[in-house]
Amino acid sequence: MKNAETSTLLTFTFQNWTVVTSILGVVIVVIATLYVYRRSGSFFFLRDRVWRFFDGKQTFDDPRFEKMRKRARELEFFRFEFNIPVKSFSDAERAEKWITQHQLPINDVSLSRSIINWDDFADIRLRTYLTTQNIFTLLRVCVITLFLLTIASTLLIANPFVLMHFKQNGPSFYVAKNQVYLEIGAAPLTVADCSSAEKLAPFTTKDFTSNRLDVLCQILLPPFSDGHEGRIADQREISALLTAEIFACLVFAIRLLAKVKAARRLERQISVRNGCVACAVRRHGIPEYEAKRLLGQHS
Known part of the structure; x- marks a missing residue:
């Protein structure tokens, strides 16, 4: 099920690559604009370009107004260049x-x-x-x-193990494909070890009793073992x-x-x-x- 969802997402991405790249482009432009505004504190630079695009008048005839316009843009440039909120x-x-x-x-x-x-x-x-x-x-x-x-x-x-634990503050263990590790670095518990009580004896500890080892043996068998890849995928997404x-x-x-x-x-x-x-x-x-x-x- 998880692989099917991933495949569907990849298919949608490739089929709508133009849309995806356009959205990313818009996001980048918005982030860049907000960054410039955070430093400059105004949008004079953007308004000037929009005004020129519509063929608007770029200077004042009155020298007093023109001086005010230039000073406002000078301050904007000062704020952006030095990152000082004057x-x-x-x-x-x-x-x-x-x-x-x-x-x-x-x-x-x-x-x-x-x-x-x-x-x-x-x-x-x-x-x-x-x-x-x-x-x-x-x-x-x-x-x-x-x-x-x-x-x-x-x-x-990249870890191939799924971390699991027993309920009610029980011990944790690591499940791999066809193997269970009771602790990192220890010998793995396999299906072959579950074939007899004698083979399970070396794995029996205070935390991992015979009943809990029987549960771990069930984990190594279908149908639970069939869902290992899906659990690995879920863990990797969370990681x-x-x-x-x-x-x-x-x-x-x-x-x-x-x-x-x-x-x-x-x-x-x-x-x-x-x-x-x-x-x-x-x-x-x-x-x-x-x-x-x-x-x-x-x-």
């Missing part, structure tokens, strides 16, 4: 002054947008509670853990979905770690530029002589 030219000038005054890398500023408090451009500050060593270490642990989970779930997709979810979390965690790391570089640079050697030493673990050397370069 609302006016004075905001842009203050942001530029803050970056220049502290000699901050523009890439780090752009990457740290969500960790910088932009509420008051006259007093731009980092959200330092998000840049502590504990937060940074926690994110690194999360990235490593998610990476290992991604590998494990990926291996589970693939789990892998996709874990991978998405991994990408998000890596992105967040990069933001925090960039913000910590900004904080260190600001501390050094402000002459706070102790801040750079305490918050970022910079050797005191290195902080003083950097301070000497900026003085």
Whole structure:
């Protein structure tokens, strides 16, 4: 049944390949448009193209209006280029002054947008509670853990075993085609082992009693054994979905770690530029002589 459903889905995909690719194209365009809007904060660039497409007038005759039009698009370009949510030219000038005054890398500023408090451009500050060593270490642990989970779930997709267990907190076991493994690395239980009590004796344990072994022997016989391929397919679908979810979390965690790391570089640079050697030493673990050397370069 499962194979028939998969075959039907593949057949539909190939027969409607043009429709599928068109839908994917629309999705990509929508995602790209939303990304640009998130950075630029407006759709002037899109409206200008639509207006030109309909042969609309592109400039104002009144120089005051034309100046307003150009300034609005200049701000949109500033927001998109530097990923700084300015609302006016004075905001842009203050942001530029803050970056220049502290000699901050523009890439780090752009990457740290969500960790910088932009509420008051006259007093731009980092959200330092998000840049502590504990937060940074926690994110690194999360990235490593998610990476290992991604590998494990990926291996589970190709796993030929189905994990099953007895009811009422019973022991788990692994079912393969014509074989049952009571634990990983142990000798498999086969149909031949089920032919006599003497052959089953080596498999008898506290968890796997003779009654439970009889149940496992029934699993190896039709009609239950006939559905093994379907159960493998179901497990692989669940594993693939789990892998996709874990991978998405991994990408998000890596992105967040990069933001925090960039913000910590900004904080260190600001501390050094402000002459706070102790801040750079305490918050970022910079050797005191290195902080003083950097301070000497900026003085």
